[in-house]
Amino acid sequence: xxxxxxxxLVSNDPDxxxxxxxxxxxxxxxxxAEFGLSEEVTLAQxxxxxxxxxxxLVIVYPEATAYGPVTVKDVGRIVEEHIYKGRVAxxxxxxxxxxxxxxxxxxxxxGASPMEKKIVTRRTGxxxxxxxxxxxxxxxxxxxxKALSQDRMHVISTLEQSGLQGRGGAGFxxxxxxxxxxxxxxAKKFVVCNADESEPGTxxxxxxxxxxxxxxxxxxxxxxxxxxxxxxYIYVRGEYQLAQHRLEKAIIQAREVGLLGKNILGSSxxxxxxxxxxxxxxxxxxxxxxxxxxxxxxxEPRARPPYPTTHGLWGKPTLVNNVETLxxxxxxxxxxxxxxxxxxxxxxxxxxxxxxLGNLNFRGLIEVPMGIxxxxxxxxxxxxxxxxxxxKLAQTGGxxxxxxxxxxxxxxxxxxxxxKAGVSLGxxxxxxxxxxxxxxxxxxxxxxxxxxxxxxxCTPCRVGTERALRLLTAISKGEGKLQDLETLTLxxxxxxxxxxxxxxQTAAVPIRDTLKYFRAEIEAHIRLGVCPVxxxxxxxxxQMA
Amino acid sequence: MLTxxxxxxxxxIVEAAVEKHGARPDAFIPIxxxxxxxxxxxxxxxxxxxxxxxxxxxxxxxxxxxxxxGLASFYHMLHTEKTGRHVVQFCESAPCHVQGGRExxxxxxxxxxxxxxxxxxxxxxxxxxVSCLGICGxxxxxxxxxDLYGNVTPDQLANIFAKYE
Numbered sequence: 001x002x003x004x005x006x007x008x009l010v011s012n013d014p015d016x017x018x019x020x021x022x023x024x025x026x027x028x029x030x031x032x033a034e035f036g037l038s039e040e041v042t043l044a045q046x047x048x049x050x051x052x053x054x055x056x057l058v059i060v061y062p063e064a065t066a067y068g069p070v071t072v073k074d075v076g077r078i079v080e081e082h083i084y085k086g087r088v089a090x091x092x093x094x095x096x097x098x099x100x101x102x103x104x105x106x107x108x109x110x111g112a113s114p115m116e117k118k119i120v121t122r123r124t125g126x127x128x129x130x131x132x133x134x135x136x137x138x139x140x141x142x143x144x145x146k147a148l149s150q151d152r153m154h155v156i157s158t159l160e161q162s163g164l165q166g167r168g169g170a171g172f173x174x175x176x177x178x179x180x181x182x183x184x185x186x187a188k189k190f191v192v193c194n195a196d197e198s199e200p201g202t203x204x205x206x207x208x209x210x211x212x213x214x215x216x217x218x219x220x221x222x223x224x225x226x227x228x229x230x231x232x233y234i235y236v237r238g239e240y241q242l243a244q245h246r247l248e249k250a251i252i253q254a255r256e257v258g259l260l261g262k263n264i265l266g267s268s269x270x271x272x273x274x275x276x277x278x279x280x281x282x283x284x285x286x287x288x289x290x291x292x293x294x295x296x297x298x299x300e301p302r303a304r305p306p307y308p309t310t311h312g313l314w315g316k317p318t319l320v321n322n323v324e325t326l327x328x329x330x331x332x333x334x335x336x337x338x339x340x341x342x343x344x345x346x347x348x349x350x351x352x353x354x355x356x357l358g359n360l361n362f363r364g365l366i367e368v369p370m371g372i373x374x375x376x377x378x379x380x381x382x383x384x385x386x387x388x389x390x391x392k393l394a395q396t397g398g399x400x401x402x403x404x405x406x407x408x409x410x411x412x413x414x415x416x417x418x419x420k421a422g423v424s425l426g427x428x429x430x431x432x433x434x435x436x437x438x439x440x441x442x443x444x445x446x447x448x449x450x451x452x453x454x455x456x457x458c459t460p461c462r463v464g465t466e467r468a469l470r471l472l473t474a475i476s477k478g479e480g481k482l483q484d485l486e487t488l489t490l491x492x493x494x495x496x497x498x499x500x501x502x503x504x505q506t507a508a509v510p511i512r513d514t515l516k517y518f519r520a521e522i523e524a525h526i527r528l529g530v531c532p533v534x535x536x537x538x539x540x541x542x543q544m545a
Numbered sequence: 546m547l548t549x550x551x552x553x554x555x556x557x558i559v560e561a562a563v564e565k566h567g568a569r570p571d572a573f574i575p576i577x578x579x580x581x582x583x584x585x586x587x588x589x590x591x592x593x594x595x596x597x598x599x600x601x602x603x604x605x606x607x608x609x610x611x612x613x614x615g616l617a618s619f620y621h622m623l624h625t626e627k628t629g630r631h632v633v634q635f636c637e638s639a640p641c642h643v644q645g646g647r648e649x650x651x652x653x654x655x656x657x658x659x660x661x662x663x664x665x666x667x668x669x670x671x672x673x674x675v676s677c678l679g680i681c682g683x684x685x686x687x688x689x690x691x692d693l694y695g696n697v698t699p700d701q702l703a704n705i706f707a708k709y710e
Binding site for chain 2: 197198199200201202203206233237238239240274276277278279280281282293294295296297298299355357358359363364365395398399429431433437441442445446448449452453455535
């Protein structure tokens with residue numbers, strides 16, 4: 001697939017075709033050629049644009065502008081104004097509609113700048129992460145100074161107004177969490193930064209920690225001031241040696257200039273941070289398991305409630321925030337809640353980092369406004385599928401995320417739309433798989449991971465992962481029975497309902513999604529004894545039959 | 546990777562680790578990591594030695610040998626069994642798997658003539674699988690001791706392993 005700067009999609013469902021969509025499509029091809037743009041603009045037809053008014057609908061990416069209904073005589077203007085000159089042809093826009101839960105629209109996605117918008121990664125790669133002076137020269141520690149001069153509740157209100165949601169995966173409103181901890185009455189409170197980033201395919205936190213460690217120290221200090229804590233931990237996963245080294249160095253530097261320690265910036269507020277290394281356990285990303293681990297125990301999640309906001313580290317009220325969440329705090333305090341709300345969608349403001357992985361021409365980290373779609377991610381940011389292959393499915397949010405078939409690729413990537421579509425945004429990993437991926441093989445890989453990482457505390461998860469893996473493996477060898485699919489569904493339900501923590505509750509998501517969207521492919525392994533993609537090796541017995 | 550076998554040295558390693566991190570509950574895991582790194586793995590004797598130094602009822606720090614062993618067996622980065630001179634850790638998570646990891650894993654097992662968790666008779670290599678290392682941008686990824694290899698293809702394996710004696 002070629003790399004294009006822009007993409008024009010023309011709807012071609014039956015209603016659109018009746019209204020002349022094919023002529024519109026052909027006209028686009030001619031006009032683009034006329035302007036010499038054929039090479040740099042991708043033109044494609046999409047079957048279902050997700051709305052049934054204003055057809056035929058034309059969507060132009062990367063701006064996600066929706067025009068409609070478009071007739072042949074509008075095409076010239078769209079090509080000249082929008083694609084050639086880069087101005088949206090306002091008078092041709094489709095009527096504004098609410099998010100349907102499936103497709104993102106121009107007006108719903110405020111801040112028409114679609115390309116990368118860097119907030120949390122704005123300094124990474126630009127400053128020397130081991131030099132506090134370079135951080136300070138780039139507005140560093142100004143948000144802390146501003147916060148210390150303000151009332152605590154005022155800072156928390158600003159955060160609440162900004163609409164910042166936790167970026168660890170669950171999307172809990174950050175300001176509200178800070179308010180909860182602030183409201184507890186305790187002489188001792190803790191703040192903890194969750195940097196135990198173990199979700200397969202996710203490395204956004206590593207990039208922030210390695211590239212801009214001071215931003216996390218600044219944000220954690222602000223958090224401590226707001227909730228009334230005097231001690232903080234940054235729990236970094238054991239494999240991230242460089243991140244640990246840079247954080248430790250940054251803490252020493254901050255202490256030397258009075259930005260950490262006693263009476264920070266001459267105020268009455270004192271605060272200290274410890275860097276705590278994990279030792280290799282996925283489950284420690286769960287906040288109560290993480291707290292257990294800091295306390296020197298096996299990382300087994302606690303029963304909740306009570307939540308860490310009231311009974312956290314050593315039983316004291318504790319605020320736990322993800323790295324990316326914290327990295328958003330200083331820019332919000334410096335620029336205001338309104339500024340932050342100018343990015344992303346109304347229900348999910350701001351930007352989100354995504355890690356692009358799998359069969360793409362470009363793999364790596366991007367930071368874009370909330371609400372972009374998978375189609376944009378693949379064609380524009382990922383620069384197309386590798387070797388011109390066809391996009392088959394995406395897995396979002398690491399192992400515990402959802403499997404999304406190609407038919408859902410126009411769902412905006414924001415918390416609200418994903419909730420409506422019944423999928424999970426998770427931590428921001430986007431694993432893009434092409435046609436050479438067997439869904440069953442993928443599900444087995446994921447289940448192996450969960451079986452290895454299940455902490456073993458509760459039965460549904462410990463036994464469920466083992467049984468599910470055994471059944472899936474048998475099916476992949478052609479030794480499965482149709483009844484196994486019912487059993488798998490049952491196991492998935494039980495794990496979701498009865499497991500103690502997020503690990504077990506989401507471990508069955510790949511099974512659920514695979515059976516929902518790719519049941520025929522799984523059944524082929526059972527009924528026909530073949531793997532349609534040719535990945536799974538059938539046992540000799542199955543081949544005989 | 547270090548291979549220290551004399552008990553005298555083990556005692557020194559444990560003492561140094563406790564000295565460095567302090568005898569507090571939140572230092573238990575860092576102490577075990579330190580011992581694991583310096584000694585290669587955590588033998589039962591190390592658990593006994595560490596417990597003696599860490600258990601201080603008068604300071605309200607209570608810890609049993611069972612609790613320390615529980616930590617060593619729970620966390621993947623801590624080894625309770627002796628490993629070979631070099632540890633090969635292969636990422637078996639989904640991103641690496643679909644980016645060529647599936648084929649590479651077969652080739653690794655074949656080249657080393659080992660299954661996951663095994664050590665060869667000469668104690669040269671121990672082969673382990675590991676969950677995502679967070680470097681998926683260059684998958685498939687493999688770790689030999691502390692050296693990281695990305696974008697690995699089966700034909701590179703012989704050269705890579707030849708570097709380790």
